[in-house]
Amino acid sequence: MSFEPKSGASAPRSSAGFTLAELLIVISIIALLVAITIPALGGARTAARKASTRQLMSSLQQAAGAFRNDNARAPGLFSASDMGHSENEAQGMSAMENVVLELAGQEAVLGRDGEISNPSATNTNAILVGPRMTAGSQYWVDPTLIGTSSSYFDISPEFFVKQLKDTQQIQNAMGDVGHTAAQDDDPQLPDLVDAFGQPLLAWVEDEFGPGRIDQNASVIEDERKKFVNIDSDTDGPARFYWMANATFLSAPELGKQGYDMTLPPGGGKTSILGLGTRNFPMAGDEHVIESLAALLGNPGFKELQDSTGTLYDPEDLIPSTSRGSFVIHSAGPDGIYLGTKDKGLASATNDGDHILYGTNFYIPGTSTADPDARYKDDKGAPTSLDVIEAFDDLVVSD
Numbered sequence: 392m393s394f395e396p397k398s399g400a401s402a403p404r405s406s407a408g409f410t411l412a413e414l415l416i417v418i419s420i421i422a423l424l425v426a427i428t429i430p431a432l433g434g435a436r437t438a439a440r441k442a443s444t445r446q447l448m449s450s451l452q453q454a455a456g457a458f459r460n461d462n463a464r465a466p467g468l469f470s471a472s473d474m475g476h477s478e479n480e481a482q483g484m485s486a487m488e489n490v491v492l493e494l495a496g497q498e499a500v501l502g503r504d505g506e507i508s509n510p511s512a513t514n515t516n517a518i519l520v521g522p523r524m525t526a527g528s529q530y531w532v533d534p535t536l537i538g539t540s541s542s543y544f545d546i547s548p549e550f551f552v553k554q555l556k557d558t559q560q561i562q563n564a565m566g567d568v569g570h571t572a573a574q575d576d577d578p579q580l581p582d583l584v585d586a587f588g589q590p591l592l593a594w595v596e597d598e599f600g601p602g603r604i605d606q607n608a609s610v611i612e613d614e615r616k617k618f619v620n621i622d623s624d625t626d627g628p629a630r631f632y633w634m635a636n637a638t639f640l641s642a643p644e645l646g647k648q649g650y651d652m653t654l655p656p657g658g659g660k661t662s663i664l665g666l667g668t669r670n671f672p673m674a675g676d677e678h679v680i681e682s683l684a685a686l687l688g689n690p691g692f693k694e695l696q697d698s699t700g701t702l703y704d705p706e707d708l709i710p711s712t713s714r715g716s717f718v719i720h721s722a723g724p725d726g727i728y729l730g731t732k733d734k735g736l737a738s739a740t741n742d743g744d745h746i747l748y749g750t751n752f753y754i755p756g757t758s759t760a761d762p763d764a765r766y767k768d769d770k771g772a773p774t775s776l777d778v779i780e781a782f783d784d785l786v787v788s789d
Contacts (some may be wrong), residue, residue, distance in 0.1 A: 437724050440586035441785065447550055447585065448719045448787040454494050454544035455717050456789060464598065465717050466493040466543070468500065468530060469522055471597035475623035475632025479522035483560060486593040486635040488520070488580050494544040496537035504529045516578045522635075534580050551581045554590070558644040585721040585785070588647025592636045592728065594687055594718040597623070600630040604711045607697055612677065615709045619683040621669075621676050630713060631687050633664070633679060640728070641666040648726035656744035662728045663736065663745055671744065678745035682729060685739075686786070687714050690751040690777040702759035705749030715788025723783035735782030750778045 409417070458466040467474070467489045474486050492500060501510050501517060505527040510517040514533060521529030538546040554560040560582070582590045601617040608614035613626075620629040633640065640662065643651050652665035656674060661667050663682045668674045688710025696702045722728045729736070731743065739746045740755050747755075752775050757764035768774040779786055 441724065443586040444721050444723075444785055445787070447547075447583075448591070448721060448785065451494070451544060451583070451591075451719055452717070452787050452789060455490070458494060458543050459717075465595050466490045467595060468492045470599075471595050471632070471635070472599065472623045472628060473528070474522050474595070474635040475597065475620075475629075476523055477622040477624050477634060478524050479634050480622075480637045480641070482522050482524065483638040484520060484522045484580075485560070485582065485590065485638050486595055487583050487591050489522075490593045490595070491537065491544070491546070491583055492520075492532065495542045495546050496532070496534075497542060498540045499533050499536035501531040501533060503527065504531060507531065518578045518580075520580060532580070534578055537581070546583065550584055550586075552584045552588070552647075553579050553581045554646070556644055559642055559646060559649075560590075560638050584646060585723075587722070587724060587726055589722045589726050590639050590646050592639065592720040594631055594720060595635065596630050596713055596716040597628060597632070598716075600628045604709060606694065606703060606707075606709060606711065611707045611709060615680060615684055618710050618713075619680055619687055621680070631683065633669075633683060637666075640664055646722075646726065650727050656731050660725075660727060660730060660732045662730055664728050668744055674744040678742075681747055682745045684710055685746045685748045685750065685778055686720070686729065687718060688712070688748045688751075689714055690775060690779070693748075693752060693775070695752060703749075704759060705753040705757070705764070706747060708747070708749035708752065710748055714786070718786060718788045721785040723785050725783050729779075729782055729784060733782045733784075735779070735784075738781045739778045746778055748778075751775050 455466050465471070467486070469484075469489050473479075474484070474489055501507065501514075504519055510531050516533045516535045517531050518534065519529045520532050523529070538551070584590050604618050605614055616626050617629055619631040619633070620626055621632065622634040623629065623632050639645060640652050643653050645652055650660055650662075652662055652667060653670075654661035654665070654667040655671040656663065656668055658667065664679060664686075668682075669676055669679050689712040693708060693711065695708070720728060722730075725733060727733070729746070736743065736746065738755075739750050752766065752773075753759075753764050754766065765773040766776055
């Protein structure tokens with residue numbers, strides 16, 4: 392028996408692929424999901440690296456505190472004054488390298504040059520290190536022994552990296568490989584880096600620096616140099632020195648990310664603490680010193696008026712106390728110490744090449760004559776902020 396389809400009925404249609412319109416809709420949905428997911432994953436990675444860096448910095452700070460409790464001084468084979476000497480601009484030793492030698496490398500220090508025989512004949516890993524060129528001022532060190540025995544600070548290999556290029560860290564004046572090596576297996580002081588691959592800076596206060604900073608001094612610029620200065624020998628001692636970290640702040644290819652610290656402000660992605668800012672005619676050492684004062688000065692307290700009740704000009708405010716005697720500084724996700732492209736710079740200044748300590752207390756671009764110049768809390772009472780928190784840099788202090 393056969394059956395005929397009813398009049399007007401159509402036969403079943405075989406299955407077909409997506410139409411062009413359907414494909415476009417699917418592709419659009421996938422693209423939207425990718426656009427949402429990738430930044431979220433990137434943000435999660437950045438957050439994880441920031442957390443890892445903070446943990447590293449916190450552990451280092453605790454180690455430095457334990458060392459201070461045992462030795463009544465900050466860690467460092469060389470003094471803060473020696474690390475800040477102008478000779479270190481050519482020697483290329485960083486303050487963090489100096490700190491690590493005592494926190495994790497006491498077994499690695501073989502002895503002072505001139506007090507022991509040259510060990511390099513029998514120990515091919517032995518190198519001379521130090522911030523000064525003066526005879527007898529350097530130490531023989533075996534970098535391979537750093538972190539090999541019990542110490543104040545245990546270093547994970549992922550955070551202890553050689554800067555192989557001489558553009559990542561300036562070589563010393565003699566061209567020795569104590570700080571930059573041509574090959575991975577050459578003897579060299581590795582550097583403590585953050586989770587973003589950039590060297591960590593240590594800012595160690597000179598305990599023999601000036602005890603009092605006079606806000607009422609007739610020449611404020613000279614008084615500010617007693618708090619922080621470029622070096623320790625040109626104008627006399629200060630509490631902190633740019634030269635202690637000159638090797639990285641002068642690097643044409645800083646760390647893993649390779650940013651150029653010699654570029655001037657406005658010349659690209661660089662640092663307001665870098666050599667490029669020092670050499671920039673419209674900025675110079677004065678602006679670098681002002682930015683360092685904002686970084687290293689105590690943001691929480693400052694007398695804002697003199698004995699007669701007259702308010703100080705925000706541009707003239709200088710720190711009387713430091714953020715801490717031992718400050719650890721990470722460049723953060725953008726890889727640059729107080730970067731010129733960091734949104735924090737735009738919120739902290741109208742200038743573009745430096746920040747002011749006074750910005751912790753006064754809104755940028757205002758004056759003491761302006762009743763709305765001061766930062767205020769929810770109740771309208773004058774308050775202060777930490778200008779550095781606007782940057783993506785990470786800072787830990789004791």
